[in-house]
Amino acid sequence: MSDIPMEAAGKPDDVRRALALLNAAGARIGNSLDLETTARELLDVGVPQFCDLASVDLYQEVLAGDEPRPVGPGDGSGELRRVGFASSVSEALPSLARDGQQGRACSSPVSVGATHCYPVHTPAAIALRTGHVQHVPGQDGTVPAQFGAVVQSTLAVPMVARDRVLGLVHFSRVKGSEPFGERDAALAAELASRAAVCIDNARLYRREHERALILQRSLLPPGDPEAAGLDIACRYLPGNATEVGGDWFDVIELPGHRTAVVVGDVMGRGLRAAVAMGELRTAVRTLALTTDMEPAEVLGALDEIARGLGDTPRSQRGGTDDLAEVYLATCIFAVYDPVSRRCTIANAGHLPPVLVEPDEPARLLDVPKGVPLGVGGEPFEEIETELPDGAMIALYTDGLVESREHPIDEGLDALRDALTDATESLENVADRILTTLNVHHGEDDIALLVARVQGLPAESVGDWTLAAEPRSVARARELTRDQLADWNLDPIADTAELLVSELVTNALRHGAGDIRIRLLLDRTLVCEVWDAGLVQPRRRRAHVTDEGGRGLQLVGLLSTGWGSRRTHRGKTVWFELARPGRDTKPADPTEALLSLF
Numbered sequence: 001m002s003d004i005p006m007e008a009a010g011k012p013d014d015v016r017r018a019l020a021l022l023n024a025a026g027a028r029i030g031n032s033l034d035l036e037t038t039a040r041e042l043l044d045v046g047v048p049q050f051c052d053l054a055s056v057d058l059y060q061e062v063l064a065g066d067e068p069r070p071v072g073p074g075d076g077s078g079e080l081r082r083v084g085f086a087s088s089v090s091e092a093l094p095s096l097a098r099d100g101q102q103g104r105a106c107s108s109p110v111s112v113g114a115t116h117c118y119p120v121h122t123p124a125a126i127a128l129r130t131g132h133v134q135h136v137p138g139q140d141g142t143v144p145a146q147f148g149a150v151v152q153s154t155l156a157v158p159m160v161a162r163d164r165v166l167g168l169v170h171f172s173r174v175k176g177s178e179p180f181g182e183r184d185a186a187l188a189a190e191l192a193s194r195a196a197v198c199i200d201n202a203r204l205y206r207r208e209h210e211r212a213l214i215l216q217r218s219l220l221p222p223g224d225p226e227a228a229g230l231d232i233a234c235r236y237l238p239g240n241a242t243e244v245g246g247d248w249f250d251v252i253e254l255p256g257h258r259t260a261v262v263v264g265d266v267m268g269r270g271l272r273a274a275v276a277m278g279e280l281r282t283a284v285r286t287l288a289l290t291t292d293m294e295p296a297e298v299l300g301a302l303d304e305i306a307r308g309l310g311d312t313p314r315s316q317r318g319g320t321d322d323l324a325e326v327y328l329a330t331c332i333f334a335v336y337d338p339v340s341r342r343c344t345i346a347n348a349g350h351l352p353p354v355l356v357e358p359d360e361p362a363r364l365l366d367v368p369k370g371v372p373l374g375v376g377g378e379p380f381e382e383i384e385t386e387l388p389d390g391a392m393i394a395l396y397t398d399g400l401v402e403s404r405e406h407p408i409d410e411g412l413d414a415l416r417d418a419l420t421d422a423t424e425s426l427e428n429v430a431d432r433i434l435t436t437l438n439v440h441h442g443e444d445d446i447a448l449l450v451a452r453v454q455g456l457p458a459e460s461v462g463d464w465t466l467a468a469e470p471r472s473v474a475r476a477r478e479l480t481r482d483q484l485a486d487w488n489l490d491p492i493a494d495t496a497e498l499l500v501s502e503l504v505t506n507a508l509r510h511g512a513g514d515i516r517i518r519l520l521l522d523r524t525l526v527c528e529v530w531d532a533g534l535v536q537p538r539r540r541r542a543h544v545t546d547e548g549g550r551g552l553q554l555v556g557l558l559s560t561g562w563g564s565r566r567t568h569r570g571k572t573v574w575f576e577l578a579r580p581g582r583d584t585k586p587a588d589p590t591e592a593l594l595s596l597f
Contacts, residue, residue, distance in 0.1 A: 022191070038199050039058065039084045043056060049189070050184075050187070052089045053151065054087075056167065057081065057167050059078055059080055059167055060115065062203055063083075065204075065210060068161075068166050068200070070165070071130070071131035073132060075095055078128075082115075084112060086252065126156075127156040129156045130158075133155055133156065133157050133181065133184065133189050136156055140588070142228060150175060151175075153177075153179040153180045154173075155171045155180050156169075157189055159193070159199065161193070161199070161425060166200060169195070211271070213238065219277060220248060220249065221250060221276070228456070228523060229339075229453060230259050230452070232426070234435075237434070245274070246266025246269075246277035247265050247303055247449060248265075248266075248281050249262065250262045250394070255292065255565060256528055256574060259337055259519050260335045261333075261395060263331070263396065264280060264397075265398065267328045270465070276309065280327075280331075284302055290441060294382060297379040297528070299370070303348065303376055303585065328373065329374060331348045332351075332352075334346075339456050339518075343384070343386075345384075349370060349372035350397075351362045356392040356393075357422065359422075364412065367383055378472055387453045390423065393453070394448070395448075395450075396449070397417070399439075399445050400415065401415055401437065403444075411438070418432055418437065426451075429450050433450075460520065463516070463517070465517075467533075468507075468511075468512075469508075472506055473524075476517055480517075484519075489521075495558050496525065499555050499559060499575050502555055503573050507529055507531040512531060515530065517529055524560070524577065525576065525579060526576050530571070532571050536571060538597075560576050
């Protein structure tokens, strides 16, 4: 029912016209959560049924999603942007420029898209400041100059929602039409009020969407990540402009120049899906970096975490009951070792990777498809496959290959057809995939990660096995110095030699079996010391009177990173050193030793 009082509505015919106009407004305004579209819907209702010319101006902060200014404070001269203008009389003015749309003009003193301010003492500024409709005899410079001679009456109507002013609507009538009266002013205020509520809802939605999108993008790796033995190209496309989803990808550098790649898809959409994605991505990074478990074990632990997140008590989720399903996710996790050139892959309900080997057609890898994360009850399996140098592997989410118009089988065939040349630039490959496949359906997000493998050459690996005896410490130092001399890394030879001797000594004292030393050279130098002992090294702070206990402290001081991981037959302790360069000064072992005492 209209909010216009009957005494203001006038005659029965006028009442019927007013109600018909308000019914049209209710049906046509607010069908979109886009601010500009809602403003144009108001113009479609008002012109020509209510007026001959109309324009809508919105405050800049409203368009940015910020809180509108309250009625009263200020002088009404804030910066606005014209988001729409409509006219029904342009046919009588052939000199007026047209935009090709029936009944719309694109010429105005303030063109659509331009920003402007109303002077403080104008009716427009007064309407913005007071929140009340202002009558303007003739026109006040807000309509096209070509209309200036024919406009006889204008209403400056503030758009007020929740006691806050979002912008201003100008309704104008030309000579020959009935001038605006009090009942017209009441009807104009009602139209503007209804549109203002819809625009404010769209503003709130835009703000939440942009915040969710910022959150989602901040949780994805910036740019194309780098990794030893892998060239990588990544793409991420949001599903549509109104909601964010939970698709993600990640590249995690592991000890020994190994690399973990992961692609996942949280079921559901919206802010909570983006938050769930961030929590699961953080969890998988933590599991991969701190535990260094096999891919199947990582997914098993991630499944426990996902179920724990879904079991959050109702009182802690704002009284909702559907958060658990947000933490159902599919995920594929792969670890590539550039030394052995082997890739270990585990799958949690995700689509299989596509592998392209040199001179071979693209094929889907047969990876056992486990249950999605959060379901529980089933162990995950993994496969291990050797990837030749130059092979290309693609991981992706279902939005790339599936939509309502295209079943998943067709999408997978199209993806394989797009991956034809393993030697092509990865950036070109990723772009061609997005160009060839149906990626504009707007139904789901799309994450794509394409990697080309290139193992470490034999001359970049030093690998020796020494007996578990004291003289092996000196032999380890000798082998390290000779290898670094061959690699022209003499500036860091002293540091590497000292740290190798510390790790070999620890392996002799606390480990078991033969000792294996491996040096790996890529973007950094990595040294690994292997033994059959199961006890992980633990760093402790030695007291001044202690004769030992400073070895791992020294490793931590002189290296750029160190750690240990389990192996099938014991453990590996490793450290990493930056390669010497113009901006890199090698650490001084003498200074580090003195700092420990």
